[in-house]
Amino acid sequence: MVRPVVELDREGIDRLIAQLGDSGFTVIAPTLSDGTISHGPISSSQDLPVGWTEVQDAGTYRLTRREDDALFGYAVGPHSWKRFLHPPEVVVWQGDGGMTPLDLAPPPRYAFFGVRPCEMAAISIQDKVFLDSGFSDDVYRSRRTDAFIVEVECYEPGGTCFCASMGTGPGAVEGADLVVSEILDDEHRFVVRAGSDAGEEVLAALGAAEAETDVIAAAEQVVADAAARMGRTLDTDGLRAALTAQAQSERWDEIAARCLTCANCTMACPTCFCAGIDDSLSLDGAVATRTRRWDSCFGLEFSYIHGGSLRTSAASRYRQWITHKLSTWWDQFGSSGCVGCGRCITWCPVGIDITAEATAMLAEARSEEAS
Amino acid sequence: MRPLEERQPTLAVYKFASCDGCQLSLLDCEDELLAVAGAIQIANFPEASREVLPGPYDVVLVEGSITTPHDEERIHDIRRAAGVLITIGACATAGGIQALRNWKDVDDFVNIVYANPQYIETLETSTPISDHVDVDLELRGCPIDKGQLVEVIAAYLQGRKPTIPTYSVCVECKRRGTPCVMVKGTPCLGPVTQAGCNGLCPAYDRGCFGCFGPMESPNTAALADQWHALGIPANRISEAFRSFNAWSGAFREESDRWEERSPV
Known part of the structure; x- marks a missing residue:
């Protein structure tokens, strides 16, 4: 099916944002916040980080100005969209003494404006985890079903990006309602493609001119250039088997000497989905509440079963995380659990680099195989 | 004492070397304080009430560290009269900021601070309560988090394990x-x-x-x-x-x- 492709200027982007707001969506987009580019509500393109970018490397992040008025001239920030779809803390059930569930507030209808291809891929992975793996999670479904996604292709990869290695960018991946490409040559303009019926309806209502082929070609060129400028790369050939083969490697202890087991990587990761359940009762015993909170395989409690924790060493916990992410995720969900967004590298306080650690394990496995 | 099923459990609060900030967290509970007072009898808490009921007490909160020979004895008396003993705050659980003396000669401090140091009887070290008696639960923090305190009291009353995370x-x-x-x-x-x-x-x-x-x-x-x-x-x-x-x-x-x- 051929979906419509239109060209917009910045004013057109403003009309698009306004239209989504008028349709009842809470529009969330990258904004300048806490010295970072983080997600927040917007009502026009002026609320985006216009003319800003960031410098990212292992364990470091700094905002910096661009020399233009780009709307999307940066990579991904500290938080992923899972904050909205799989909230960090959510009451999943609340009841009074009669076991009658109390009404919980319905979630807002979100329009996510500025979802990067790696993030779109991450949402698709969480869709599989929460909706398509044999059960359906109410919390996730109630937020995901009506969400409208505006994906934005990347032309300014960050220092820790490696989506090109993971096949999840910098060009758009499947799943969005609209796909935006920003072009910054002599004329500042945007190519917007519909990716779903809902996206098509929005474009039709917007009444924009069809994009010319030369403009579409320019948008494609921007993405192709970006693929060659990734901050990191990861050779995934044989990686899945290598990680499980190296389960007894001494290198895990070497990584553990650096790992803080602080859980930042798992919290920043857009696909990590683990959560814990806490039940509580008000002091007078009248109201029982079941709360779900993000949890992490880096915590001791996480693997606690009768008698103790299964993964007491930091080595076993790091191994669990990276092996699940890059290897056993395939067995469980049919894809890699890593989308190459680089958050776990940037937001590790001591800068442990998943690409470097995986590469080292792969090299170890290859050399053992050769000998 | 009557069995617990027939009466409200009693609560006592004791202070050792500390700033009072942690026990104030209990008074600072405001919204929850009435519910706490409704569920547990505050029997010995001088900072809240002059009325002191005789022990033993079902739940004892201990604030502060052990820094004097008198403290060393007193904590054993408290332990003997306590059902559940919960230490609250960095002083009680780790020795507090005053444990900086543990790296120095305490007599040097005493001589600088007090005009008549001969009246001061103090220990060489500031140590946590758990160095001296068995402690059932430690609540960390400088000061403690009042939400965690209410959670611990609620968990005690409901006979369940309190949710106190130990991750980062x-x-x-x-x-x-x-x-x-x-x-x-x-x-x-x-x-x-x-x-x-x-x-x-x-x-x-x-x-x-x-x-x-x-x-x-x-x-x-x-x-x-x-x-x-x-x-x-x-x-x-x-x-x-x-x-x-x-x-x-x-x-x-x-x-x-x-x-x-x-x-x-």
């Missing part, structure tokens, strides 16, 4: 949506510090001060190396670990390690 402050920052201050360049003790404050300081763009003490598996060496890489001199690293929880295992060892290095 980072988990709370991430849930709260605070971008990591360390990655933005500010040294932070959060990755080695136990949660409980809801990531308070990083939310105001400050590094964590370590009020809740070492988390469950603190890699202080790796964190300190990163601080050094960020340009923090060795003596400052040693001092950072040597605050409210200076005397607690991992913090104490790391502070010693950096004290022995050259100051830069």
